[in-house]
Amino acid sequence: MSGKIAGIVLGLGMVVSCMAQQGGGWVVKQEWVRAHEEFLASDVMAGRGSATRDEEITATYVASEFMAYGLKPAPGMSGYIQSAEVVAPQLDGKATLTVGSVMLREGQDFQLLTSSAEATRGTLKKVAAVDAGQAEVKGAVVLLTGDPKTALDAANGLVRRGATAVLVVQSGASDELASMFGGKTQVRMRLAESKPTPGRTLVALTAEAVNRLAEEGNAKAELAVHVLPEGNVRRTFNAIGYLEGSDPSDGTILLTAHLDHLGVGRPVNGDSIFNGANDDAAGTAAVLELAHALGAGPKLRRNVLFVCYGSEEAGTLGSTYFGQHSPVPLKSLVANLEFEMIGTQDPKMPKGVLLLTGWERSNLGPTLKEHGALLGPDPYPEQHFFQRSDNYALALKGVVAHTAAGWGTPPTYHQPSDDLAHLDIAFMTGAIQSLVEPVRWLAQSDFRPKWNEGGQPVAGSK
Template identity: 65%
Template sequence: MILVRRYAIALAGVMTMAAAAQQGTWVVKPEWVHAHEDYLASDAMHGRGSATHDEEITATYVASEFESYGLKFAPGMTGYIQRGEVIAPELDGKATVKAGNTVLSEGSDFDLLMSSTANVSGPLVRVDAAQVKGAKFERGSVVLLTGADGPDQVFDGLSALRRAGAAAILVVETPGTTQVYGMMGRKTRTPIRLAESEMRRGGSNVAIVHAAAAKTLEAVGAGSVVSLNVTVLPVKEPRYTYNAIGYLPGSDPKAGTILLSAHLDHLGIGRPVNGDAIYNGANDDAAGTTAVMELAHALGAGKQLKRSVLFICYGAEEAGELGSQYFGMHPVVPLKDLVTDLEFEMVGNQDPKMPKGVLLLTGWERSNLGPTLAQHGALLGADPYPEQHFFERSDNYQLALKGIVAHTAAGWGTVPTYHQPNDDLAHLDFAFMTAAIQSLVEPVRWLADSDFKPAWVSGGQPKP
């Protein structure tokens, strides 16, 4: 009898939610938002590392939520998860830098940011960060980059030196560069790729050299041969990335499909910071994943819409947007039928540069999507960080390059917890996050039930 009563109460609750959705009064409850984050950003998920079993578990959780909201399998799929094989070389963490009789060791003397997984060597060249754009040296040189004052100067220097033909770049550590390794998750980036993608030639070899070790290198004569040596571990078993995909079929097959997306992975487990080695990714991007799930919750409970809606939470974004690449190569609906893509990234905190309660939309000025959704009540505004190129740094860009109007809605663009272990539940603004998601329910419902088709403004569409 108790079970029957509980079932009746639950059924009544579902009927009440469905009626609310029908009347356009759907309310996103903060406890729903909190519950998703409690699971996705828990230490038990080990930071949801890209192309790992933890990523698979995360995709399975999202898929189960999609199923509970009444979403269907996407066309051609027999489940809610799309899996793609990846090639991901791993190193033994014992790289060395050798210059004559001088040998520097990874960990104690330097941190290896990026590796092509090949051993490289070349004549030593010193370049100051202030003169990096005009630097001239023999291709294949090993460059000792001095005077970098922060992450922006480091990444600008790396870009210029790679273009100039540096075989390896050794960045001398300064107080301003210490956070660069943290931004990489305190792990070496290797050329991970989809198994069906072509292997790229070359690659980057970059290390942050600790101050004491840098003095040893600075004493080495210019032109002396310096080598960077690594060891690649044997491949034990195939690795995969996982996209969770749900689908709401529309009433008009010719009206096209709206895509709502986020990425479900983060950095996994890395070197500890203040004793914490789990990069929980509560904001990046459990928050965006939560937004997609709660929009699926709202739209799934309502009446059938004119357009179909596709909900995707991609895997392996942090490893180079591999999940969205895989979807682009294996779309479940023809890409020409995608009306638009709205990506959600790091919506868990209010940006101090934005009006209260408002999310930034990357590439706002590139199309009429953001202004139109804002006119219908979405709390969206222009990105105040054009110099950061956020439009090109999320999964939306893969589709934008194919001509689809695709943008990312985000919270604080430069949040201090970015790629740090303290990106956890304690640092989320749940009230802001819940209100932001709530503001998008009816505008997205309107978009999926209308004839409005977002369009690029003149010159706004990015080119491959």
């Protein structure tokens, strides 16, 4: 770029900043928010699949915006992108399930919904879904009978208690789950630097297959899967920007979202691109516009670190890697505010208000609300949303970390219909606007959020 053109661009940037701050305060423009969405959620981005080239392009876009807003590389980094190697097994779609004398085939007799990418063995044990909470399942391949929705809800608990695999009857509920996974078997990825850990194996059997197993009680069961030799090692990408404060020793505010989604999967109503406009291009747009606002203002007292993680959908790999390789000491983090699916208004929340997961766990949410943030308590405590986003890994390390969200489970969740047409841009913009000054205040003040008594999570807790 020539010096003349660079000067013009810089001048235009100053004009935009001045226009945005007319009237004494920063104004978040709807067209800025929509512009991020137009790119991030476009079909050309092919759903921003975890640990793909599309994710890398997304991280590059976010990094370029950070640069344009005046952010610098984080301490110890030479650029704006943090990359990590991940192991991403791919299956050939020809798994077999052998139970006693019966052999069942993937695609014909069952759907393999989730897999550890390793052979699974155990003794078949039939359990009524309503009794799953009390059943002894360690080392067993569990066939859950009864209501399909109840069975699916119970599956995770059985795996945590030692079931090697869970079999359910194929139903509308399991088909919906398969669609939420993009129509592909969800296979556990892992960071290359991490050791393999047991994954969840969940199988949806056809009704005919279940009948074939009727006489096979207590038989030995084995699920054999076949990992393709190519494409198992990939990279994931975090975009990171940094605003150094006037007193760096006073700690760092961390603002985060995840930039990946599900990529391309099984078509739903003819659409196979899972655009992820709400999940989580919306959160990414929030981080970008807060960087825009804070980067254009006067220097803050505390540092502010802006991070958009990769591979959240593959098991929060980007945030896990960040937590293990943070450019600033984790003990210096004053608070973490994650933005997840802020693109639509939850019908259970007051008009214009975002829910904050774990509201009652610390004094962060109520304090930001006192300073004008449109935040309120999560109306879905039974869904454990606090544990289901990138904030949780840092919360386990002691950082006061919460997630702000629009609607916990909108109808478009993990569907191709999560596109620009289903966003409420005005709601998004208002929510982001409401956080500009409260976050600025947090970065200028002496206030340090604290966990309420019993609020800090510990591993394995709910």
